[in-house]
Amino acid sequence: MHTGNKNMTDYSSSNSAPGPNDGQAVLDRSIGDIIGETRNLSAEQVENILAKQKEKGIRFGEAAVELGYVSVDDVLFALAQQFHYPYAPQERRQVSPELVAFNDPFSRQAESFRAIRSQLIMRVFNDASAIRKALAVVSPNSGDGKTFVAANLAVALAQLGGRTLLVDADMRSPRQHEVFKLSNNGGLSGILSGRAENQVVQQVQGVPSLFVLPVGITPPNPLELVERPAFGLLIKELVGKFDHVVVDTPADERGSDAMVIAARCGAAMVVARKHRARLPTLEQMTKNLQVACGDLAGVMLNEY
Structure with missing residues (x-):
């Protein structure tokens, strides 16, 4: 784990966000x-x-x-x-169409992400807080749009100028590398399994303040990896190096991963699909999250 973290740190420090005079x-x-x-x-x-x-x-x-x-x-x-506001040119939008906060930052959808960002800045990423936290984005079911929301929230946070890291901790069905069109040869799974990983944190083209840590090789034991102390230590290191850390997780129906990840992050936000999420399931999930991490930032209904 130490070797992987060193490589990650070296890469991140060499791709720092632009300073106040760079633009x-x-x-x-x-x-x-x-x-x-x-x-x-x-x-x-x-x-x-x-x-x-x-x-x-x-x-x-x-x-x-x-x-x-x-x-x-x-x-x-x-x-x-x-x-100096990250905004994708036309050709880039066709490559990553899900990134509405980057592709069309003046749209109603992007404005919704900015509104959520404002709430998260006050509730989770508060500089006055004694304990810095990462935000786990969780959902009851696969297909709720959790990955879409996590990706666009990360873009919206990075557009403020602070260093933002999006961690793909969905080691069951990882997609963030596809959304951002990044290499997935190495990543979180390698770090947690103790393998040496080079340049696992990748900078997003066109958004100087945004970095992504993909899953890498999909492991056979995802729950065991996030339950190990190494994952909690990694999250603590990351929140010390970045202004905002957003963590994508597996759907709750896939196992206990999301609850464990949320507990390590310290804060969570639930994404549920409108007209699909069952209220009893959602209520039970929010109760479990409040116990697991103690800081439930809110529930977002995704309509699509």
Whole structure:
């Protein structure tokens, strides 16, 4: 375990989030410069945009859209670049369509994740708290959307600028490496089984503050691995190195993993699918979580 943690620490420290001055070069650039570079506008097109802008007294982006040189989405992307706000370009959205907080941060769905983020900042990731905690995202059943929620919450937290780590602890049906299109050659299972793992924490392209620890090889004994002291020690180390740690877990119907993971994390949030979750099951699960971790941040109904 010690060898794996050392490799993980080395990798994380070499991919730290940008400092307060790192985005200055972007902030100093005009929207016109960013749009022109993104869409490879010719000098003649730029002159036409400037003329339209002067004629109508509108912004550069509005003039470019009106002339048909760029789309509204291009302007939003340029604004995001200027304010150093992670926002996926069009080609990236097709690669990871589930990441709505990254792909479409101005949508209603993304705004919902920001609202949840605000609650979690107050309830779980509170700087005034004496004990730092990780957040386990749990659900009663497979298919409730737990992985989708955990991934987008991690993106929303990283968009604040603090170092955020998403841990895939669903060692029964891991998916976070698929959502983020990352390598799954090594990860959590290797660390917990004592194998040396190189560069297990991977930085997400386009979101400088977001890192993912995938499962790696799917083990035959997932519950035993998270029940070992090594998992609790690992979580304690991670919450000391990152501003926010979000942990994806197996569905409760798959076994006791989620309860054990939540106990090690110190806080949990339940994701249940609307019109599918059974109230008695949900009530029993929340009671068990309150006993296991002592801090139930809330229950989210996922409608899809």
